[in-house]
Amino acid sequence: MRRLLALVLLVQALHGGLANAAAKNLVLVVTDPYLEMHSGPGRGYPVIYVIGRDELVTVLYSRTDWFKVRSLRGNEGWVRRADLARTLSESGEPAPIPPYPDFASHRWELGAGYGVYNRENLVTAYADFGLTTSLDVEFAVQQAFGTLDNRYIASIGVRHTFIPEWKWFSPTAGIGTAYQYIQDKVPPAPLQKSNEMAYVSVGARGFITRRFLWRVDWRHYVVFNNQNVYEDLEEWKFGLAVFF
Amino acid sequence: MEIRLSCILLAAALLSGCSWFHRGNKAPAEVVAEQPQGEPSIIEPQVPRRVVKTPHIKAKDFELGGYYGVLSIQDFGTNPLYGVRAAYHVSEDIFLEGYVARSKAGTTSLEDVFPNITVVSDSGRHFTYYDLDVGYNVLPGEIFLGRGRAFNSALYVTVGMGDVKFADKDQFALNFGVGERLLITDWLAVHVDVRDHIFETSLTGRTKNVDNIEATLGLTIFY
Numbered sequence: 001m002r003r004l005l006a007l008v009l010l011v012q013a014l015h016g017g018l019a020n021a022a023a024k025n026l027v028l029v030v031t032d033p034y035l036e037m038h039s040g041p042g043r044g045y046p047v048i049y050v051i052g053r054d055e056l057v058t059v060l061y062s063r064t065d066w067f068k069v070r071s072l073r074g075n076e077g078w079v080r081r082a083d084l085a086r087t088l089s090e091s092g093e094p095a096p097i098p099p100y101p102d103f104a105s106h107r108w109e110l111g112a113g114y115g116v117y118n119r120e121n122l123v124t125a126y127a128d129f130g131l132t133t134s135l136d137v138e139f140a141v142q143q144a145f146g147t148l149d150n151r152y153i154a155s156i157g158v159r160h161t162f163i164p165e166w167k168w169f170s171p172t173a174g175i176g177t178a179y180q181y182i183q184d185k186v187p188p189a190p191l192q193k194s195n196e197m198a199y200v201s202v203g204a205r206g207f208i209t210r211r212f213l214w215r216v217d218w219r220h221y222v223v224f225n226n227q228n229v230y231e232d233l234e235e236w237k238f239g240l241a242v243f244f
Numbered sequence: 245m246e247i248r249l250s251c252i253l254l255a256a257a258l259l260s261g262c263s264w265f266h267r268g269n270k271a272p273a274e275v276v277a278e279q280p281q282g283e284p285s286i287i288e289p290q291v292p293r294r295v296v297k298t299p300h301i302k303a304k305d306f307e308l309g310g311y312y313g314v315l316s317i318q319d320f321g322t323n324p325l326y327g328v329r330a331a332y333h334v335s336e337d338i339f340l341e342g343y344v345a346r347s348k349a350g351t352t353s354l355e356d357v358f359p360n361i362t363v364v365s366d367s368g369r370h371f372t373y374y375d376l377d378v379g380y381n382v383l384p385g386e387i388f389l390g391r392g393r394a395f396n397s398a399l400y401v402t403v404g405m406g407d408v409k410f411a412d413k414d415q416f417a418l419n420f421g422v423g424e425r426l427l428i429t430d431w432l433a434v435h436v437d438v439r440d441h442i443f444e445t446s447l448t449g450r451t452k453n454v455d456n457i458e459a460t461l462g463l464t465i466f467y
Binding site for chain 1: 415
């Protein structure tokens with residue numbers, strides 16, 4: 001009964017939120033001869049309504065590069081970003097449609113990729129925050145699959161992009177610190193189950209299209225152990241990322 | 245005259261010296277706001293500046309949901325599977341997706357025939373995986389239900405990699421899938437997926453690549 005009450009309250013809260021959101025929708029004035037509304041958020045969906053010049057449209061929400069709009073007559077459809085960006089706000093200013101994220105000055109990057117770590121298959125996922133156009137902080141979580149053990153690696157480091165204005169190919173270099181946890185698969189057990197590490201890296205990155213970029217990275221890790229021996233590991237990886 | 249002047253200077257120097265010693269706990273000087281000296285303007289603006297706040301356009305690019313179906317674990321029978329999925333739609337064509345799911349393997353034919361033989365321990369029969377995929381909407385379109393109803397849909401393919409934990413061991417696994425997404429509303433979607441998880445194992449004696457095919461029905465919301 002209490003759960004039901006909680007659910008009802010949650011639904012009411014969500015409903016209230018939606019109602020409030022509806023009250024604050026963006027209203028735009030069409031300046032092109034007409035604005036085409038498609039039946040779906042994609043280039044192939046047919047045009048189902050057309051809004052004439054000087055008419056008003058309400059922007060409801062967006063999905064990728066498409067915006068769901070509603071005309072004054074209540075017809076709803078999807079409009080592409082480039083078309084909606086040519087409308088005006090009610091005060092006569094250009095429509096505040098967020099521009100496409102710029103590759104040169106993007107802030108956040110989320111990516112994943114495949115690599116080889118210590119001759120083991122590696123799955124990597126990472127987030128990258130740009131402090132400047134050429135310097136960023138990278139956080140990575142990785143899992144390496146070996147025949148003798150599995151390793152989980154978390155790392156944080158800084159990376160320098162040498163020529164950020166080279167869009168398609170730009171070399172990078174970085175340094176950072178990492179932590180690895182070794183999960184044993186086949187005896188004998190490793191002498192140490194976890195290590196701190198430090199790494200240097202060289203790599204490259206480049207723009208692909210729209211919001212995508214690629215990265216290649218080679219890392220050399222130095223493992224801090226208590227065995228009084230020098231231990232190092234190598235890793236390379238290739239990743240695809242989206243930027244914001 | 246000269247003596248009096250030097251006395252005054254000396255006293256002033258002493259006083260300033262005393263004040264030097266006390267400077268640590270001297271009360272901060274009060275700052276008096278300067279009053280406008282000019283005459284008040286004849287027209288005082290009564291209208292406050294209009295603050296134009298641009299409404300935010302909600303982007304519904306994320307998709308979150310769950311799925312349920314069957315997973316055929318090679319050599320271990322077909323068993324129920326349940327999982328969660330999250331996706332980010334980058335463009336109208338491409339999306340990135342992550343899955344976490346779990347199933348429990350049955351028995352092998354060998355174990356069925358010879359009940360005393362155990363290939364995998366009971367706790368090792370859990371089949372858990374995570375995947376990081378990239379998907380492509382190959383055939384977007386509309387599906388018609390009767391005369392007056394059309395739903396947006398897309399046939400998509402996915403490829404990715406991840407971890408399969410089976411028999412208490414983590415293995416690197418590749419996966420390939422095909423699925424159909426049917427949007428009931430702009431925020432609610434039904435998925436039908438078929439996906440193959442391929443990894444290398446030597447559980448049944450020799451090392452081989454095993455195909456573990458799943459067929460699932462899922463429900464997701466866009467937000």
